[in-house]
Amino acid sequence: MRRLALPLAALLLISACGTADDPGGTSTKDGVTTVKLQLQWFYQAQFAGYIAAVEKGFYTEQGLKVELLEGGVDIVPQTVLAQGRADYAVAWVPKALASREQGAQITDVGQFFARSGSYQVSFANKGINSPGDLKGKKVGNWGFGNEFELFAGMTKAGLDPGKDVTLVQQQFDMQALLRGDIDAAQAMSYNEYAQLLEATNPATGKLYTPADFTVIDWNKVGTAMLQDAVWASTERLKDKSYQDTTVKFLAGTIKGWAFCRDNAEACRDLVVAKGSKLGASHQLWQMNETSKLIWPSTKGIGLVDEADWQRTVDLSMSTKNQDGKTVLTKKPDGTAYTNEYVQKALDQAKSAGVDVQGAGFTPKQVTLNAGGA
Known part of the structure; x- marks a missing residue:
């Protein structure tokens, strides 16, 4: 979550991890497709929806075996994705767009955080x-x-x-x-x-x-920028099998976040059991606050809102840092994001009875303990 830098030299070595037999790059055995998701920080409730989707079997229902790759100080998720070492990655939009401008072929396929934290x-x-x-x-x-x-x-x-x-x-x-x-x-x-x-x-x-x-x-x-999104390989999205996997992955993720919205304590426990170094009361606070960034979702969780996207791009092109440089020097092209796959995932989730809008979501009152214990 914390790193932006993406050396251009590294990007010149980017390759999709597909093969002639499997152009999508994922591995399928006995009808189960293995998928790697690169997180942007250590295990914590910021990623509870993905953890829940693994632990509660929501990805399994989609025929997926999802491996979560823990992030850290020196891990840049969009670089891991662009270099073919993961199938999807969670990253903030302005950081990922900056990497894109340097050559990373990645596309926002699921904007799960609708608000800035x-x-x-x-x-x-x-x-x-x-x-x-x-x-x-x-x-x-x-x-x-x-x-x-x-x-x-x-x-x-x-x-x-x-x-x-x-x-x-x-x-x-x-x-x-x-x-x-x-x-x-x-x-x-x-x-x-x-x-x-x-x-x-x-x-x-x-x-x-x-x-x-x-x-x-x-x-x-009024200067909030879009944050946690699921990014996919732009090149691999040309392949039908990867497109189908993307819809399945997003459908499982949607169900995971909906589960955590309605079962905050259960998701806290899943995150703690995953090995988070943060305490139980801290994780419940984090689960509650993370849900506030997602819900309610008027149009449906994961859809990119055009106005929010444009504000993020405009701010990235106009705001200067202490050295007078801007995040972006030009507008990203039309493959920077797509709602195509998340809309299909939403349709599937709704047909299965999943509440994808969370209009009735009410934040909890969380009591923090000393040190987050």
Whole structure:
């Protein structure tokens, strides 16, 4: 989830992993097709829908055997996909589009997160309530493409990320903010923000509360970009067998996310059992917050909304980083995304009685324990 860089030299070596007998690249035996999905971070409830689809047999129902490839700091999902080492990958849209512009032949076939989960968080006494308030402050960010919404928000507020703030490379936790080393920290609603609420306030001896912080939500600011999507090989989508596998994979994934929407505790347990290093209360929080990014889905889970896509592209072409460079230099071509396969998967899921819109979804009230235990 955390890396953007995709060396052009690596892209020149990209090849589809198909063969003359199996142009789709997947392996089928006894009617079961093996599929590899590259995740963008370590096992956690951010990926609960895929984990549930494996563990509850939703992919098996589709004739698939899905292997989940755990992500990490040095793993770039769209690169793994483009180099043929996975059949599908989960990646943020602007990062994947940047890789695409460098030559990665990948296509967004399922936009499962409809909303952004990115925050910029500060202690309430810092008085940072909007992007404009970041001027003159020490602003933490992870880099590697995770900072695009932050830069877009500052640009909208009339700030130059290279001059008007002090940018600080932030670790993948909230310790720099808690220590007072930075004034504002990057956080995901489903992960790092919870880490703050799991920490003890030395002034009270109790856990921090939301009132102790201010949150800049890029969805409200208007600079949110599309995040977790399922990407497929553009070249392999020319093959009928890979097209069929894609529909089956998306149908199983849709059922997985619907299951987790309706069974948050069960999916928390599946993620914990998968080996996540995060605690049970943290994972339930994450499951709840992740569901908020998906549901309700008015048109159906996984469909790319044209307005959201265009906003992401426009921001990627207009927002400059501290060096004056933009994420994209040109608009992506028409193969950058397609709703063809996810629509077929939605039709199949609806005919099987799966609620693909989640209009009645109501978030839970989750109590976090110290350290997320």
